[in-house]
Amino acid sequence: xxxxxxxxxxxxxxxxxxxxxDEDFTELIRFASASAVDSGFAALDAHGLVAPDSxxxxxxxxxxTYVFALAQLRxxxxxxxxxxxxxxxxxxxFHDDEFGGWFSALDSHDEDAAPAPGARKEGYAxxxxxxxxxxxxxxxxxxxxxxxxxxxxxxDRHWWEPSFGRVRNSWxxxxxxxxxxxxxxxxxxxxxxxLAAFDASGQRRWLDRAREMTRFxxxxxxxxxxxLPEHFDASWRVQAQMFxxxxxxxxxxxxxxxxxxxxxxxxxxxxxxxxxxxGDTPGAWMLEVARALVxxxxxxxxxxxxxxxxxxxxxxxxxxxxxxxMHWAGAEAVNAALILGRVLEEEGDEAGVEACTxxxxxxxxxxxxxxxxxxxxxxxxxxxxxxxxxxVWPGKPDAYHIAQMxxxxxxxxxxxxxxxxKQAASAWKxxxxx
Numbered sequence: 001x002x003x004x005x006x007x008x009x010x011x012x013x014x015x016x017x018x019x020x021x022d023e024d025f026t027e028l029i030r031f032a033s034a035s036a037v038d039s040g041f042a043a044l045d046a047h048g049l050v051a052p053d054s055x056x057x058x059x060x061x062x063x064x065t066y067v068f069a070l071a072q073l074r075x076x077x078x079x080x081x082x083x084x085x086x087x088x089x090x091x092x093x094f095h096d097d098e099f100g101g102w103f104s105a106l107d108s109h110d111e112d113a114a115p116a117p118g119a120r121k122e123g124y125a126x127x128x129x130x131x132x133x134x135x136x137x138x139x140x141x142x143x144x145x146x147x148x149x150x151x152x153x154x155x156d157r158h159w160w161e162p163s164f165g166r167v168r169n170s171w172x173x174x175x176x177x178x179x180x181x182x183x184x185x186x187x188x189x190x191x192x193x194x195l196a197a198f199d200a201s202g203q204r205r206w207l208d209r210a211r212e213m214t215r216f217x218x219x220x221x222x223x224x225x226x227x228l229p230e231h232f233d234a235s236w237r238v239q240a241q242m243f244x245x246x247x248x249x250x251x252x253x254x255x256x257x258x259x260x261x262x263x264x265x266x267x268x269x270x271x272x273x274x275x276x277x278x279g280d281t282p283g284a285w286m287l288e289v290a291r292a293l294v295x296x297x298x299x300x301x302x303x304x305x306x307x308x309x310x311x312x313x314x315x316x317x318x319x320x321x322x323x324x325x326m327h328w329a330g331a332e333a334v335n336a337a338l339i340l341g342r343v344l345e346e347e348g349d350e351a352g353v354e355a356c357t358x359x360x361x362x363x364x365x366x367x368x369x370x371x372x373x374x375x376x377x378x379x380x381x382x383x384x385x386x387x388x389x390x391x392v393w394p395g396k397p398d399a400y401h402i403a404q405m406x407x408x409x410x411x412x413x414x415x416x417x418x419x420x421x422k423q424a425a426s427a428w429k430x431x432x433x434x
Contacts, residue, residue, distance in 0.1 A: 010341060010345070010353065010357050010360075011357060011360055011361050011364070012341065012342075012360060012409045013409075017364075017409065018409055018410060021405075021406045021407075021409055021410070022406075023375070024372075024376055024406055025071075025376075025403065025406040025407065026076060026376070027376025027377075028376040028378075028399050028402055028403060028406065029067070029071045029076055029079060029399075029403075030376055031044075031376040031377055031399075032064060032067060032068075032376075032398070032399040033068075033078065033082060034049070034050065035050060035060070035064055036082065036085055037050060037056060037109035038110050038111040038113075039056045039089060039092075039093045039094075039106050039108065039109055039110060039111055040056045040058075040061035040064075040086065040089035040093070040094065040106065041056070041060055041061045041064035041065070041086065041089070041398075042054055042056050042057075042060065042109060043060055043396075043397040043398070044395055044396045044397065045394070045395040045396070046379075046388070046390075046394070046395050046396060048377070050109070052109075055107060055116050056105065056106040056108070056109060056113065057104065057105045057106075057125070058094055058102050058103060058104050058105060058122070058125040058126075058129070059124060059128050060397055060398050061089050061090065061094065062086070062090060062125065062128035062129050062131065062132040063128050063131075063398045063399075063400040064082075064086060064399065064400075065083060065086025065087065065089070065090065065132035065135075065136065066131045066132040066136075066400065066418075067398075067399050067403045068082035068083045069083050069132065069135035069136045069138070069139045069141075069418060070135060070403055070404075070407060070417055070418060070421060071403075072139045072140075073135075073138070073139050073418060073421035073422055073425055074407070074421060074425075075425065080139075083136050083139060084141065086132060086136070087132075087133075087136055087141060090129060090133070090147060091143070092111070093106055093111065093112070093113045093114075094106065096115075096121075096173065099173060099174045099175060100157075100175075101121045101126065101154055101158065101171075101175075102121070102125065102126060102129055103116070103119050103173075104116070104119045104120055104121065104122040104125050105119045115173070119173070120170045120171060120173065120179075121158070121170060121171040121172070121173060121175070122169075122170050122186075123159050123167050123168055123169050123170060123183075123186040124169075124183070124185065124186045124189055124251070126151065126154065126155070126159060127167075127189040127190045127192070127193040128189065128193070129151045130148065130190075130193035130194070130196065130197055131189075131193045131196050132144075133145075133148035133151055134193075134196035134197055134199065134201075134418060135200075135417070135418035137200050138418040138419055138421075138422045139418065139422070148197065148201070152197055152201075152206075155167075155190075158175055160209065164236050165209070165212040165213065165215075165216060166182065166187045166213055166216060167186055167187050167190045168182065169181050169182055169183045169186050180233060180234040181231070181232070181233070182231075182232040182233065182234060182236055183230065183232070183251075183252070184217075184228060184229065184230045184231070184232070184260070185230060185251065187213050187216075188213075188217075188263060188264060188267065190213070191210045191213045191214060191267045192267055192416075194206040194207070194209050194210040194213075195207065195210050195267070195274060195416050196416050198210070198274065199274075199415045199416050199418065199419035200418075204278075207271070207274055207275070207278075210267075210274075211275065214264070214267065214268045214271050214289075215285075217264055217268070217289070218268075218285050218286075221289060221292065221293060224238075224256075224316060225296065225316075226261065226292045226293055226295070226296035226297075227256035227261075227296060227300065227314065228256055228257070228264070228293075230252070230253070230255075230256070230257060230260070231243060231252065240316060241254070242254065247322050248312070248322050248324070248392050249392075250393055253321075253322065254313065254321060255314055255315050255316065255321045256300070256313065256314050256315070256316060257313055257329075258296075258297040258298075258300055258301025258310050258311065258313075258314065258329065259301070259310055259312070259326060259328060259329025259330075259332050260332075261293045261294075261296060261297035261301070262293070262294065262297050262301075262310075262333045262335065262336035263332040263335075263336070264293055265290045265294050265297075265335075265336035265339065265340060266332065266339050268286050268289060268290050268293075269286070269287075269290050269339050269340065270339075270414065270416060271286070272286040272287065272290075272343075273412075273413040273414030274414055276414070277414050277415070290336075290340055290343070291340065291352070293336075294336050294337070294340055294356075294359070296318075297310070297333070297336070298333075298359060299318065300314045300318040301329070301333075302362075303320065303323065303325075303384070306384055306385075306386075307370065307384070307385065307386035308362075308366045308370075309325035309330065309366055309370060309382060310325055310326070310329040310330055310333055310363075311323045312324045312325070312326055312329065312392065322392070323383075323384040324381055324382070324383055324384070324389055324391055324392055325370070325371075325381070325382040325383075325384075326381060326382075326392065326393065327367070327371045327379060327380045327381070327382070327401065327402065328380075328401040330366060330367045330371055331367070331401040331402055331404070331405040332401060333359070333363040334360060334364055334367065334405050334408075335404065335405055335408050337356045337357075337359040337360035338356070338360055338408055338409060339408065339413055340352075340356050341353050341356030341357060341360060342412070342413055343413060344356060367405075370382050370386050378396065378399075378402050379396075380393045380394075380395065381393045381394075407421070411424065
């Protein structure tokens with residue numbers, strides 16, 4: 001064991017890596033800015049162009065508003081205007097003035113776009129409204145404060161289920177009918193949203209709710225050998241075989257998703273650090289669960305027998321079901337190795353830091369070889385031969401996962417991305433970095 005608090009040589013501390021990540025973040029924002037259309041931000045195709053007849057989706061518009069808020073906090077020229085554009089979209093065509101909440105999709109790129117026919121209210125996308133509003137508020141946009149307040153009130157009214165300590169998945173537009181299905185993915189992104197809300201508002205209940213959802217994941221993981229089931233009925237009973245007939249679905253695939261295992265690690269450790277920062281003593285389980293999730297996701301997900309990379313899904317014995325590699329899973333693997341390594345460094349766990357160092361280097365190397373198409377351009381799907389694919393995610397829909405991967409080495413474990421960048425902004429201005 002090394003002495004706690006001792007700074008050791010790790011790849012995420014390398015100045016050359018930090019510089020390359022900074023440069024690519026700048027190019028990523030330049031590439032992603034092409035997604036702006038009158039009604040919000042649209043998905044980009046593989047060439048970085050907006051398909052003229054494509055719908056404009058809430059989850060993409062909110063994510064991109066968030067990413068541009070991070071860019072503004074990092075001092076990138078033009079980002080502030082893009083955040084304002086995103087906020088106008090979220091307060092304008094996406095907002096349901098009649099029933100409240102936000103439409104999941106719009107039918108056109110025009111400023112007067114209408115909701116897409118049959119569009120429901122989606123908890124997944126509403127979580128990103130919170131994330132975008134919190135980041136925009138921290139970036140100095142006064143209009144984001146009211147948006148955040150409304151989005152959080154909407155959570156209390158329609159999404160949070162106190163009897164379970166988790167969130168619902170979707171509603172009819174008028175809130176008259178709630179879907180019976182529950183999704184771990186929706187709760188996962190709501191954890192991130194609530195942590196961001198805590199950073200922006202200082203209201204303890206959002207942190208408490210986030211911690212409660214991570215506790216559920218801890219118990220769930222222990223029951224399923226750390227292969228997290230994604231699908232549940234309305235009473236939160238596991239539906240392990242659900243969607244087996246549609247295993248490559250982008251949002252509801254059958255089986256376990258190793259990339260989400262990595263993503264939960266980041267969120268659990270962010271929540272742990274937030275608790276420590278306010279003087280709480282988090283349970284030892286938070287670090288233990290983070291270790292277990294990383295080990296399971298790496299063991300099941302890394303396809304060492306072929307070209308490497310993290311497979312999309314496995315069954316509950318750890319066998320690959322969909323061997324396609326998603327760029328987002330690779331990005332979250334990088335993030336998990338980094339954040340766990342930093343925490344274990346603080347704990348004085350030399351062997352743990354060494355394991356995280358190996359994983360971080362392996363994941364970054366794979367991402368650079370197979371997913372990094374060029375400055376700011378990341379291939380979203382790679383097949384089992386190491387070639388670009390489009391079976392699950394065609395094109396380059398958004399920049400959220402990569403933007404966070406390229407930012408995390410520059411910040412600490414706490415607070416979250418936007419709050420940490422706000423704290424660091426003055427120092428970066430002095431040094432000329434970023």
